[in-house]
Amino acid sequence: MEIKNYIWDFDGTLFDTYPVMLDALQQTIAKHGILYDGDLAYFIKKYSIRKFALDYATPEFIDDYHTLEDELQTDVKFYPEIPAILSEIVNNGGRNFVVSHRDNKTYQYLGDLTNLFSEIITSDNHLARKPDPEALTYLIDKYNLDPSETAMVGDRPLDIQAGQNAGIKTILFDEAGIFLDNALKADVVFQTWKNFELAKVRG
Structure with missing residues (x-):
């Protein structure tokens, strides 16, 4: 059937929103002083940005990420x-x-x-x-x-x-x-x- x-x-x-999402994630990581040497693109595809925040960041991280991603995501195609x-x-x-x-x-x-x-x-x-x-x-x-x-x-x-x-x-x-x-x-x-x-x- x-x-x-x-x-x-x-x-x-x-x-195709992932390039901007990845950029926003990298900037938020830098802002929060997080040290992560893994493959971010792989991580967020296999899991999620929310899981990254839960595993490596503070509760404020995901809010900061969403605010930045919303600002950067200006040409959504x-x-x-x-x-x-x-x-x-x-x-x-x-x-x-x-x-x-x-x-x-x-x-x-x-x-x-x-x-x-x-x-x-x-x-x-x-x-x-x-x-x-x-x-x-x-x-x-x-x-x-x-x-x-x-x-x-x-x-x-x-x-x-x-x-x-x-x-x-x-x-x-x-x-x-x-x-x-x-x-x-x-x-x-x-x-x-x-x-x-x-x-x-x-x-």
């Missing part, structure tokens, strides 16, 4: 192929949703693309963060989505785990090639949106 419904992560999946992909899903009778850890500024960033989504879940909805499946199961129940026709699309393990925890298919966008061994056991793994084919994802 072909996938009809797509639940999308926002940062690093629909929109979606991946070029995304509008056509979203439109194709809708034109084929499917639905798009967003589940983002970002706040309601997500709507501003989406702009005209907002009309291609049936619902957008942000941190302001106060549902449990991924990999907890609460936001996904909320959408599945509210829109009576068939799990065999529904997929979670994201760029990090927590997105894939959320989809698996919700009992739906999973699609991993691994632009940096970090997870190509597919230890996460996503149903589909790909590195560029030019290679994304809706027909490849089957129930």
Whole structure:
């Protein structure tokens, strides 16, 4: 059975926001005098900025990071192929949703693309963060989505785990090639949106 419904992560999946996020993180680390010699890009992809703050920083760190990232994130761009992909899903009778850890500024960033989504879940909805499946199961129940026709699309393990925890298919966008061994056991793994084919994802 072909996938009809797509639940999308926002940062690093629909929109290429990670370069600015990484810059903001590095500046906040310097501000707080934190010594970290690991690969930050790898850490935030494998885990999250929130986990970095919990593991290495003070409670004030995450607030300072969000303030700076909001100031620096002035030219938010979606991946070029995304509008056509979203439109194709809708034109084929499917639905798009967003589940983002970002706040309601997500709507501003989406702009005209907002009309291609049936619902957008942000941190302001106060549902449990991924990999907890609460936001996904909320959408599945509210829109009576068939799990065999529904997929979670994201760029990090927590997105894939959320989809698996919700009992739906999973699609991993691994632009940096970090997870190509597919230890996460996503149903589909790909590195560029030019290679994304809706027909490849089957129930």
